[in-house]
Amino acid sequence: SQQGEEDPQALSIQEGENATMNCSYKTSINNLQWYRQNSGRGLVHLILIRSNEREKHSGRLRVTLDTSKKSSSLLITASRAADTASYFCATDANDDYKLSFGAGTTVTVRA
Amino acid sequence: DVKVTQSSRYLVKRTGEKVFLECVQDMDHENMFWYRQDPGLGLRLIYFSYDVKMKEKGDIPEGYSVSREKKERFSLILESASTNQTSMYLCASRPGGYNEQFFGPGTRLTVL
Structure with missing residues (x-):
């Protein structure tokens, strides 16, 4: 079952701007992960943040996690046309090894 | 690099046919998963396997079965x-x- 919900569903920004998307979830987690999917392709792992971490960076990506609010955000700074994709959060519950994916945020970066 | 390959990128089948979708990974991973993805519904787990010959139903197993004879x-x-x-x-x-x-590239299946 889907646990994560992304917000917004879609986002359109100008090249060079920042893109922020949010993920909310319902139960306790071991970690939360973000994935990117280019049109018609498989998902690619971007970043994993564990439940005892609050913030993590990877290149132009910044992820925050607030376990008290059961929410996470993904920030892409200085966006490029190549960042156009769908972005999914996935939660890793403490009781099994299955990821639960949200429905995703579609990001369009305009040149 | 971990590689997950799927047997076909595109597949067209007729109603009532038996369809096999194959997935192979080259990194000796214990766990393997099958999802389907539909617009607006995200990824839904069909089945997963945590060991050879072991399988468990996901959220939408009806109409599907799986096989894991080799890791x-x-x-x-x-x-x-x-x-x-x-x-x-x-x-x-x-x-x-x-x-x-780690995900494979996906198979887009059309059933006519």
Whole structure:
């Protein structure tokens, strides 16, 4: 079952701007992960943040996690046309090894 | 680099046909998964396997079965394809523990 919900569903920004998307979830987690999917392709792992971490960076990506609010955000700074994709959060519950994916945020970066 | 491959990128089948989707991973991962992805519904887990010959139902197993005879290969079987099984099918593998998951490129299946 889907646990994560992304917000917004879609986002359109100008090249060079920042893109922020949010993920909310319902139960306790071991970690939360973000994935990117280019049109018609498989998902690619971007970043994993564990439940005892609050913030993590990877290149132009910044992820925050607030376990008290059961929410996470993904920030892409200085966006490029190549960042156009769908972005999914996935939660890793403490009781099994299955990821639960949200429905995703579609990001369009305009040149 | 971990590689997950799927047997076909595009597949067109007729209603009632038996369909096999094959997935192979080359990193000795214990866990393998089959998802379907439909617009607005995100990824839904069909079946997963945590060891050879072991399988567990996901959220939407009806109309599907799976086979895992070897650690590197996980097959999804549509016993009698129906039009509502037209979808993008994604295979993934994952090592033991709480780690990232690696996805194949997907198979876009159309059932006519």
